[in-house]
Amino acid sequence: METPLGETPQALVAHPDNAIVWHEDRLFLLDQRALPAEIRFLACQTAAETAHAIKAMVVRGAPAIGVTAAYGVVLSVRDHFQRTPADWRPGVEQDLELLAAARPTAINLFWALERMRRLLAALDQLDPVPALLIEAERIHRDDIAANRTMGDLGAALISARTDVITHCNAGALATGGYGTALGVVRSAHAAGKIGRVYADETRPWMQGARLTAWELQQSGIAVTVQADNVAASLMARGGIGWVIVGSDRIAANGDVCNKIGTYMLAVLARHHGVRFMVAAPTSTIDLAVASGSEIPIEERTADEVLSCGGTRLGPEGVDAHNPVFDVTPAELVDVIVTERGVIEQPTAEKIAALME
Numbered sequence: 001m002e003t004p005l006g007e008t009p010q011a012l013v014a015h016p017d018n019a020i021v022w023h024e025d026r027l028f029l030l031d032q033r034a035l036p037a038e039i040r041f042l043a044c045q046t047a048a049e050t051a052h053a054i055k056a057m058v059v060r061g062a063p064a065i066g067v068t069a070a071y072g073v074v075l076s077v078r079d080h081f082q083r084t085p086a087d088w089r090p091g092v093e094q095d096l097e098l099l100a101a102a103r104p105t106a107i108n109l110f111w112a113l114e115r116m117r118r119l120l121a122a123l124d125q126l127d128p129v130p131a132l133l134i135e136a137e138r139i140h141r142d143d144i145a146a147n148r149t150m151g152d153l154g155a156a157l158i159s160a161r162t163d164v165i166t167h168c169n170a171g172a173l174a175t176g177g178y179g180t181a182l183g184v185v186r187s188a189h190a191a192g193k194i195g196r197v198y199a200d201e202t203r204p205w206m207q208g209a210r211l212t213a214w215e216l217q218q219s220g221i222a223v224t225v226q227a228d229n230v231a232a233s234l235m236a237r238g239g240i241g242w243v244i245v246g247s248d249r250i251a252a253n254g255d256v257c258n259k260i261g262t263y264m265l266a267v268l269a270r271h272h273g274v275r276f277m278v279a280a281p282t283s284t285i286d287l288a289v290a291s292g293s294e295i296p297i298e299e300r301t302a303d304e305v306l307s308c309g310g311t312r313l314g315p316e317g318v319d320a321h322n323p324v325f326d327v328t329p330a331e332l333v334d335v336i337v338t339e340r341g342v343i344e345q346p347t348a349e350k351i352a353a354l355m356e
């Protein structure tokens with residue numbers, strides 16, 4: 001289990017861009033289960049603790065999960081190399097499986113593990129840890145750079161000041177920093193193009209009400225939280241120029257898997273003439289799945305639906321259905337923004353050309 005901190009080191013400043021910190025040979029995670037009511041970092045010292053932190057959603061969001069898993073591999077190799085320097089690889093392989101089993105949908109988890117696995121296979125120097133830490137830090141740094149590039153590319157698509165709707169949290173907390181959908185919002189806001197952000201609360205885990213609202217408040221961006229069923233009438237009222245969301249996995253044909261409720265927003269946006277933007281790094285594109293129907297959708301516990309903030313809402317004995325992602329067909333996506341460029345009206349051909 002992760003180690004709650006006694007004295008938080010000065011390097012651990014509580015800011016959305018500081019959700020994942022490698023400090024003094026330990027991995028510190030801003031506990032997103034407690035935000036914004038409580039600011040607390042948890043320290044992970046093993047791959048098992050890191051895997052648990054991902055599964056328990058201490059850290060969540062596709063790119064953030066990938067970055068965290070990469071550091072989890074560093075913890076694993078250091079652990080096994082120290083214990084059995086002559087035969088550390090079997091134990092690390094078991095830890096890689098443990099990390100891969102933490103959550104099934106966000107492709108960045110598997111992308112990051114595969115990148116670390118490739119380096120592991122190539123390493124033959126005596127102590128592998130330094131090279132692996134450099135790679136994990138590179139994955140982290142590259143994700144932030146990608147988000148900043150996407151922020152500017154997405155902001156350029158917003159032609160005039162407007163209000164926007166976002167869903168869940170695709171901000172700095174969900175990435176290595178800066179954010180994907182909220183990275184576009186931050187860059188567009190800096191250019192004077194964002195009036196107000198309407199953040200869907202995003203039942204049942206409330207990423208929007210808790211995390212997106214906190215992030216945008218920290219960035220000085222006007223944010224209004226709304227129940228998940230308000231978006232239709234808000235779009236009908238007018239004034240919403242864009243729906244801007246992130247993604248956990250994009251299929252080869254441009255179908256977008258994202259937090260449950262995204263598909264509903266895409267249908268509403270198309271009906272109301274609101275443009276629908278998905279911001280995601282190319283590490284979220286999975287060419288191995290032809291369409292969204294092949295993407296595994298994580299189901300979490302019924303209790304997450306039948307309770308809120310620790311208070312039981314539903315009667316005992318009643319079941320609940322809790323798929324935490326859905327798939328938006330490519331034809332409902334106006335634009336996908338990646339760090340390599342923008343795809344209008346995504347198709348398999350356009351995705352393939354981008355990924356060449």
Ligand SMILES: CSC[C@H]1O[C@H](OP(=O)(O)O)[C@H](O)[C@@H]1O
Pocket residue numbers: 060061062063167168169170171174175180181207245246247248258259260324
């Ligand atoms: C920038 S990816 C964020 C993405 O991840 C969220 O899911 P979860 O909070 O369950 O990890 C949601 O789908 C966001 O759009």
